[in-house]
Amino acid sequence: RKEVEQDPGPFNVPEGATVAFNCTYSNSASQSFFWYRQDCRKEPKLLMSVYSSGNEDGRFTAQLNRASQYISLLIRDSKLSDSATYLCAVKYYGSGTYKYIFGTGTRLKVLA
Amino acid sequence: GAVVSQHPSRVICKSGTSVKIECRSLDFQATTMFWYRQFPKKSLMLMATSNEGSKATYEQGVEKDKFLINHASLTLSTLTVTSAHPEDSSFYICSAKRAGHSNQPQHFGDGTRLSIL
Numbered sequence: 288r289k290e291v292e293q294d295p296g297p298f299n300v301p302e303g304a305t306v307a308f309n310c311t312y313s314n315s316a317s318q319s320f321f322w323y324r325q326d327c328r329k330e331p332k333l334l335m336s337v338y339s340s341g342n343e344d345g346r347f348t349a350q351l352n353r354a355s356q357y358i359s360l361l362i363r364d365s366k367l368s369d370s371a372t373y374l375c376a377v378k379y380y381g382s383g384t385y386k387y388i389f390g391t392g393t394r395l396k397v398l399a
Numbered sequence: 400g401a402v403v404s405q406h407p408s409r410v411i412c413k414s415g416t417s418v419k420i421e422c423r424s425l426d427f428q429a430t431t432m433f434w435y436r437q438f439p440k441k442s443l444m445l446m447a448t449s450n451e452g453s454k455a456t457y458e459q460g461v462e463k464d465k466f467l468i469n470h471a472s473l474t475l476s477t478l479t480v481t482s483a484h485p486e487d488s489s490f491y492i493c494s495a496k497r498a499g500h501s502n503q504p505q506h507f508g509d510g511t512r513l514s515i516l
Contacts, residue, residue, distance in 0.1 A: 319504075328512075329509075329510070330492050330507040330509050330510045331443070331492075331507050332507070333504045333505075333506075336504055374442065376504075376505075382456060383456065384431070384448045384450070385496075387433060387445065387494070387505055388445060389442050389443040391441065392442050
Protein backbone atom coordinates (compact mmCIF):
# COMPACT_ATOMS: atom_id res chain seq x y z
CA ARG A 288 0.00 0.00 0.00
CA LYS A 289 1.30 3.45 -0.88
CA GLU A 290 2.04 5.79 1.97
CA VAL A 291 -0.18 8.49 0.51
CA GLU A 292 -2.87 7.77 -2.04
CA GLN A 293 -5.02 9.95 -4.22
CA ASP A 294 -7.41 9.33 -7.09
CA PRO A 295 -5.44 10.58 -10.11
CA GLY A 296 -8.58 11.73 -11.93
CA PRO A 297 -9.03 13.65 -14.09
CA PHE A 298 -12.06 15.27 -12.55
CA ASN A 299 -13.85 17.20 -15.30
CA VAL A 300 -16.35 19.64 -13.82
CA PRO A 301 -18.28 22.62 -15.19
CA GLU A 302 -17.60 26.13 -13.99
CA GLY A 303 -19.41 26.86 -10.77
CA ALA A 304 -19.49 23.25 -9.63
CA THR A 305 -18.36 22.01 -6.26
CA VAL A 306 -15.72 19.30 -6.30
CA ALA A 307 -14.07 17.32 -3.52
CA PHE A 308 -10.85 15.33 -3.39
CA ASN A 309 -9.74 12.83 -0.79
CA CYS A 310 -6.30 11.70 0.16
CA THR A 311 -5.58 8.70 2.39
CA TYR A 312 -2.41 8.10 4.34
CA SER A 313 -1.08 4.93 5.93
CA ASN A 314 1.18 6.21 8.70
CA SER A 315 -0.93 6.84 11.78
CA ALA A 316 1.94 8.85 13.29
CA SER A 317 1.66 11.49 10.57
CA GLN A 318 1.80 14.91 12.12
CA SER A 319 1.05 17.57 9.55
CA PHE A 320 -0.94 17.70 6.38
CA PHE A 321 -0.99 20.02 3.41
CA TRP A 322 -2.62 20.57 0.06
CA TYR A 323 -0.48 21.83 -2.81
CA ARG A 324 -1.44 22.95 -6.27
CA GLN A 325 0.80 22.14 -9.21
CA ASP A 326 0.35 23.60 -12.66
CA CYS A 327 1.76 21.82 -15.67
CA ARG A 328 5.57 21.83 -15.70
CA LYS A 329 5.74 24.05 -12.63
CA GLU A 330 6.71 23.52 -9.02
CA PRO A 331 4.05 22.78 -6.38
CA LYS A 332 2.69 25.78 -4.55
CA LEU A 333 1.16 25.55 -1.11
CA LEU A 334 -2.59 25.89 -1.23
CA MET A 335 -3.33 25.38 2.44
CA SER A 336 -2.33 23.52 5.55
CA VAL A 337 -4.88 21.12 7.01
CA TYR A 338 -5.76 21.44 10.67
CA SER A 339 -7.55 18.99 12.91
CA SER A 340 -10.49 21.34 13.31
CA GLY A 341 -10.78 21.88 9.59
CA ASN A 342 -10.04 25.15 7.90
CA GLU A 343 -11.40 27.32 5.15
CA ASP A 344 -9.80 29.80 2.81
CA GLY A 345 -12.27 31.45 0.51
CA ARG A 346 -13.71 28.82 -1.80
CA PHE A 347 -11.40 26.13 -0.43
CA THR A 348 -12.11 23.98 2.61
CA ALA A 349 -9.75 21.37 4.00
CA GLN A 350 -10.58 18.72 6.56
CA LEU A 351 -8.70 16.04 8.43
CA ASN A 352 -10.10 12.75 9.66
CA ARG A 353 -7.46 11.10 11.82
CA ALA A 354 -9.63 8.11 12.71
CA SER A 355 -10.02 7.14 9.07
CA GLN A 356 -6.64 8.56 8.08
CA TYR A 357 -7.66 10.83 5.28
CA ILE A 358 -7.72 14.49 4.39
CA SER A 359 -10.07 16.20 2.01
CA LEU A 360 -10.18 19.32 -0.10
CA LEU A 361 -13.44 20.93 -1.18
CA ILE A 362 -13.55 23.55 -3.89
CA ARG A 363 -16.75 25.54 -4.24
CA ASP A 364 -17.81 27.61 -7.25
CA SER A 365 -15.04 26.20 -9.45
CA LYS A 366 -13.24 28.61 -11.75
CA LEU A 367 -11.44 27.84 -14.99
CA SER A 368 -8.26 28.94 -13.24
CA ASP A 369 -8.67 26.16 -10.70
CA SER A 370 -7.64 23.64 -13.37
CA ALA A 371 -4.45 22.07 -12.06
CA THR A 372 -3.16 19.03 -10.24
CA TYR A 373 -3.79 18.98 -6.50
CA LEU A 374 -1.25 17.17 -4.38
CA CYS A 375 -1.69 16.20 -0.79
CA ALA A 376 1.38 16.00 1.42
CA VAL A 377 1.87 14.28 4.73
CA LYS A 378 4.67 14.89 7.20
CA TYR A 379 5.90 12.37 9.72
CA TYR A 380 9.04 11.64 11.66
CA GLY A 381 10.93 8.56 10.58
CA SER A 382 14.49 7.24 10.29
CA GLY A 383 15.81 10.11 12.34
CA THR A 384 14.36 12.88 10.22
CA TYR A 385 11.12 14.49 9.19
CA LYS A 386 9.77 13.31 5.88
CA TYR A 387 7.21 14.82 3.58
CA ILE A 388 5.48 12.33 1.33
CA PHE A 389 3.28 13.39 -1.54
CA GLY A 390 0.36 11.69 -3.16
CA THR A 391 0.29 11.18 -6.90
CA GLY A 392 -1.98 14.18 -7.31
CA THR A 393 -5.51 14.59 -8.58
CA ARG A 394 -6.00 16.37 -11.88
CA LEU A 395 -8.86 18.83 -12.05
CA LYS A 396 -10.20 20.28 -15.27
CA VAL A 397 -12.81 22.98 -14.95
CA LEU A 398 -14.76 23.33 -18.18
CA ALA A 399 -16.45 26.42 -19.55
CA GLY B 400 8.12 36.53 -3.82
CA ALA B 401 10.14 33.33 -4.04
CA VAL B 402 11.61 32.16 -0.77
CA VAL B 403 13.51 29.24 -2.29
CA SER B 404 15.66 29.69 -5.36
CA GLN B 405 16.73 26.79 -7.52
CA HIS B 406 19.31 27.03 -10.26
CA PRO B 407 19.58 26.23 -13.10
CA SER B 408 15.99 25.95 -14.27
CA ARG B 409 16.88 24.01 -17.41
CA VAL B 410 19.83 21.84 -18.34
CA ILE B 411 20.47 20.00 -21.56
CA CYS B 412 23.70 18.07 -21.75
CA LYS B 413 25.40 15.03 -23.16
CA SER B 414 25.41 11.62 -21.57
CA GLY B 415 28.27 11.21 -19.10
CA THR B 416 28.20 14.80 -17.91
CA SER B 417 27.83 15.62 -14.23
CA VAL B 418 25.26 18.26 -13.41
CA LYS B 419 25.06 20.34 -10.25
CA ILE B 420 21.80 21.86 -9.09
CA GLU B 421 21.68 24.50 -6.37
CA CYS B 422 18.89 25.14 -3.90
CA ARG B 423 18.98 28.29 -1.79
CA SER B 424 16.68 29.54 0.91
CA LEU B 425 16.54 33.28 0.34
CA ASP B 426 15.35 34.86 3.56
CA PHE B 427 15.45 32.10 6.13
CA GLN B 428 17.73 29.43 7.48
CA ALA B 429 17.00 25.86 6.53
CA THR B 430 18.72 23.10 8.47
CA THR B 431 16.82 20.63 6.33
CA MET B 432 16.16 20.66 2.62
CA PHE B 433 14.52 18.00 0.51
CA TRP B 434 15.24 16.82 -3.01
CA TYR B 435 12.47 15.40 -5.14
CA ARG B 436 12.25 13.95 -8.60
CA GLN B 437 9.15 14.02 -10.75
CA PHE B 438 8.48 12.17 -13.97
CA PRO B 439 5.79 13.42 -16.38
CA LYS B 440 2.29 13.06 -14.95
CA LYS B 441 3.69 11.38 -11.85
CA SER B 442 3.96 12.55 -8.29
CA LEU B 443 6.95 13.97 -6.50
CA MET B 444 9.26 11.24 -5.34
CA LEU B 445 11.40 12.07 -2.33
CA MET B 446 15.00 11.25 -3.18
CA ALA B 447 16.82 12.44 -0.10
CA THR B 448 16.77 14.71 2.89
CA SER B 449 19.66 17.12 3.02
CA ASN B 450 20.90 17.95 6.51
CA GLU B 451 23.13 20.95 7.15
CA GLY B 452 26.51 19.88 8.43
CA SER B 453 25.90 16.15 8.15
CA LYS B 454 25.31 13.42 5.60
CA ALA B 455 22.13 13.35 3.59
CA THR B 456 19.53 10.70 4.26
CA TYR B 457 18.65 8.85 1.08
CA GLU B 458 15.40 7.08 0.33
CA GLN B 459 15.41 3.44 -0.52
CA GLY B 460 16.44 2.80 -4.09
CA VAL B 461 18.23 6.13 -4.57
CA GLU B 462 21.94 5.73 -5.26
CA LYS B 463 23.90 8.06 -3.03
CA ASP B 464 26.99 7.81 -5.22
CA LYS B 465 24.91 8.79 -8.22
CA PHE B 466 23.10 11.69 -6.58
CA LEU B 467 25.60 13.55 -4.43
CA ILE B 468 24.12 15.96 -1.92
CA ASN B 469 26.01 18.65 -0.06
CA HIS B 470 24.45 20.98 2.49
CA ALA B 471 27.36 23.14 3.50
CA SER B 472 25.46 26.11 4.88
CA LEU B 473 22.09 26.96 6.37
CA THR B 474 20.92 28.44 3.09
CA LEU B 475 22.40 26.22 0.41
CA SER B 476 22.07 22.60 -0.62
CA THR B 477 23.40 21.16 -3.86
CA LEU B 478 22.49 18.02 -5.76
CA THR B 479 25.01 16.68 -8.24
CA VAL B 480 23.86 14.10 -10.75
CA THR B 481 27.08 12.30 -11.57
CA SER B 482 27.74 10.83 -15.00
CA ALA B 483 24.19 11.53 -16.06
CA HIS B 484 22.46 9.26 -18.57
CA PRO B 485 19.21 9.65 -20.50
CA GLU B 486 17.26 7.77 -17.82
CA ASP B 487 18.23 10.52 -15.37
CA SER B 488 16.24 13.03 -17.42
CA SER B 489 13.55 14.34 -15.14
CA PHE B 490 12.22 17.33 -13.23
CA TYR B 491 14.19 17.82 -10.02
CA ILE B 492 12.70 20.00 -7.30
CA CYS B 493 14.11 21.07 -3.99
CA SER B 494 12.24 22.33 -0.99
CA ALA B 495 13.18 23.89 2.31
CA LYS B 496 11.56 24.42 5.65
CA ARG B 497 12.33 27.22 8.07
CA ALA B 498 14.53 26.00 10.90
CA GLY B 499 12.67 25.76 14.19
CA HIS B 500 9.25 25.67 12.59
CA SER B 501 8.50 21.98 12.56
CA ASN B 502 4.84 22.28 11.62
CA GLN B 503 5.28 24.79 8.84
CA PRO B 504 5.00 23.67 5.23
CA GLN B 505 7.84 23.39 2.83
CA HIS B 506 8.63 26.00 0.24
CA PHE B 507 9.61 24.72 -3.17
CA GLY B 508 12.16 25.96 -5.62
CA ASP B 509 11.14 26.46 -9.25
CA GLY B 510 12.55 23.09 -10.24
CA THR B 511 15.23 22.05 -12.69
CA ARG B 512 14.31 20.31 -15.89
CA LEU B 513 17.19 18.02 -16.78
CA SER B 514 17.48 16.53 -20.25
CA ILE B 515 20.32 14.15 -21.01
CA LEU B 516 20.94 13.48 -24.68
